[in-house]
Amino acid sequence: VVSTTVDPPTPHSTRDKKQNLQALQEKRHKLRKHVVFAVCVLSLVSDLHEEGKNAINAPLLPSGVDLLPEDMLLEENAERSMLDPTSREDPKFKDLQKVLIDWINNELEEDRIIVKDLEEDLYDGQVLQKLYEKLSGRKLNVAEVTQSEIGQKQKLQTVLEAVNEQLRPQGWTIEWGVDSIHSKNLVAIVFLLVALAMHFMAPIRIPEHVSVQVVVVKKREGILQTSHVTKELTTTTDMYIVVPTERDAFDTLLDHAPDKLNVVKTSLITFVNKHLNKLNLEVTELESQFADGVYLVLLMGLLEDYFVPLYNFYLTPESFEQKVHNVAFAFELMQDGGLKKPKARPEDVVNLNLKSTLRVLYNLFTNYKSSE
Structure with missing residues (x-):
């Protein structure tokens, strides 16, 4: 029988084991870091490979077109x-602009606004707010100056809701919106301006x-993916050209003698x-x-x-179309x-355009001022 004996551990051997265990843990920690790094590298390579495949499969952007960051997102x-x-x-698009x-x-000369x-x-x-207010004669309830997006x-x-409310009944296709205008989409902006110019009969040649x-x-x-779409901004001469009208007494009155405007209004009020x-x-x-047309109809009678x-007219009109x-x-x-066709449009009178209303009433005044 061979007897075996185990020597009790010495302080020195215990310290060696602790050091070996610590070294092993450090190696495991380093190995874990290498594994994580390797996984990240493989993931990146995979992503790059996928992006490369997408770049090959996707249609190329037209020459000169740069995608903005928001396009990529x-x-x-x-x-x-x-x-x-x-x-x-x-050249034709530049000319239109x-x-x-x-x-x-x-239009906005009096407001000292210069658009470049x-x-x-x-x-x-x-x-756009100032332009619409000038054209329509309506005051919008919006802050004058806004810096935040x-x-x-x-x-x-607010502005586009007012514009669309007037243009939709006339058959205009709404090719603009808040996001497109605010993102400086030139096509949307031009569509909007052309529609406004036509609706309010701007004296310009488009x-x-x-x-x-x-x-x-x-x-x-x-x-x-990209594709090309043709957008027709203007069409025929008959639809998109407004012959400049001759300036009359009311143009001169409103532009150069606004102090006399109240005298004219008082005279017309007395007449009607x-x-x-x-x-x-x-x-x-x-x-x-006179904006809803009821008093005009009754006055003519x-x-x-x-x-x-x-039954020939709406005695209590509610909608824009009924007033027109x-x-x-x-x-x-x-x-x-026997009167000449009024220069003003029905839409202008309904939109509270003072100059248009004055023209209509002054035409009646000159023809019926002696009537009892």
């Missing part, structure tokens, strides 16, 4: 459009048959009340009380001494009475 199935560089340099810029500057670039000067809604978009929302190429970027299954009082009606505000059947119908019907009665 599109959500799945989202899309963004941008003007093709070739179209941006098109110049015509619109000159028109805006002429449609993208940079209109995106925040400030100029939220404030600018809120102003744009180039016809102006089209641009738009690059549409879509994200499908993580891949950015002389006849409307027969129906126990009274006018105190020309632009607002009184001036021509006949009864207008109530009333004013247009009053214009027909004027022409039936």
Whole structure:
């Protein structure tokens, strides 16, 4: 029988074991770091390989088109459009922009507003607000100056809602929105300005048959795809050219003698009340009380001494279309009475355009001022 004995551990041997264990743990820690690094490298290589495959499979962007960071961050199935560089340099498109810029500057001359670039000067809604208020004669309830993006978009929302409310009934396709205007989408801005110029009969000559190429970027299954779309900004001469009208006495009055405006308004109010009082009606505000067309229709019946059947017009119009119908019907009665076709449009009277309303009433005054 062989007896075995185990020597009790010495302090020295215990210390060696602890050191060996610590060294082993350090090796494991380093190995773990290497493994994590290797996994990250493999993941990166895989991502790069996938991006490379996508780049090969995806259609190439047109020459000269640079994707902005926001284009690269599109959500799945989202899309963004941008003007093709070739179209941006098109002479007819540049000419259209110049015509619109000159028109805006002429309209807002009294406000000392000067537009030089449609993208940079209109995106925040400030100029669009002033332009719409000048054209429509309506005051919008918005802050005068807004620096924040939220404030600018809120102003744009208010302005565009007012614009769209007037343009939709006339058959205009809405090719603009808050995001497109605020993101300085030149095509959307031009679409909006052309529509405003046509609706309010701007005395400008707009180039016809102006089209641009738009690059549409879509994200499908993580891949950015591009395509070209043609946008027709203007069409025929008949639709898009407004012959400049001769300036009349009211242009001169409003531009150079506003102090005499109240005298003219008072005279016209006296004239219309002389006849409307027969129906126990009274006018105190020309632009607002004639805007729905009811008083115009009744006034024509009184001036021509006949009864207008109530089924021919809306006695209590509620919608924009009903008011336009009333004013247009009053214009027909004027022409039936031998008057020339009014220079103003029914829409302008409904939109509280003072100059248009004054023209209509002054035309009646000059022809019926001696009528009892």
